[in-house]
Amino acid sequence: MQRAEQARIKDLNDDITNPDKKLSFADNGYLKAISGISAGAVFVINFLLKFCMRGLSNKEFHETQTKMNISVALKLTIARFVNSSLLLVIVNTDPGKWFQGGGLVYDANILLFMLAFQFPF
Numbered sequence: 001m002q003r004a005e006q007a008r009i010k011d012l013n014d015d016i017t018n019p020d021k022k023l024s025f026a027d028n029g030y031l032k033a034i035s036g037i038s039a040g041a042v043f044v045i046n047f048l049l050k051f052c053m054r055g056l057s058n059k060e061f062h063e064t065q066t067k068m069n070i071s072v073a074l075k076l077t078i079a080r081f082v083n084s085s086l087l088l089v090i091v092n093t094d095p096g097k098w099f100q101g102g103g104l105v106y107d108a109n110i111l112l113f114m115l116a117f118q119f120p121f
Contacts, residue, residue, distance in 0.1 A: 031102030038091065039110040042083055047118060049079045084111060 053075040062068040088111070092104035099105050 032106065035102045035107045036110055039107055039114060042087065042111055043114040043118065045083055046080055046115070049076060049083065053079060084115075 053072050056075065057068055057071040060068070060071060062071060088104055088107050092098060092107065097103045
């Protein structure tokens, strides 16, 4: 089963790199499902990062609550930037495919939609 999935992904990769070949409806849906799953994983990791960064900042000795909150905000900003933005660009390395279905723009839109429903606390 795993080899069949790997062969399917390799075939899809070959189809995507050929600009003259149109993807079938099922293959296009498969790529978008993979994009949605990866965006969901980023969403979950961003949610868990909040607790990790608060835990790390609580172990530091801050003079005031404000300094502790600034420490949490700085750590969360850096971690979420790397997790959300840089990771999407690393996964979608070919700029020619960024605007195709299942590309960088699609991944970013799915992620932004999911993050819109994440609670800020």
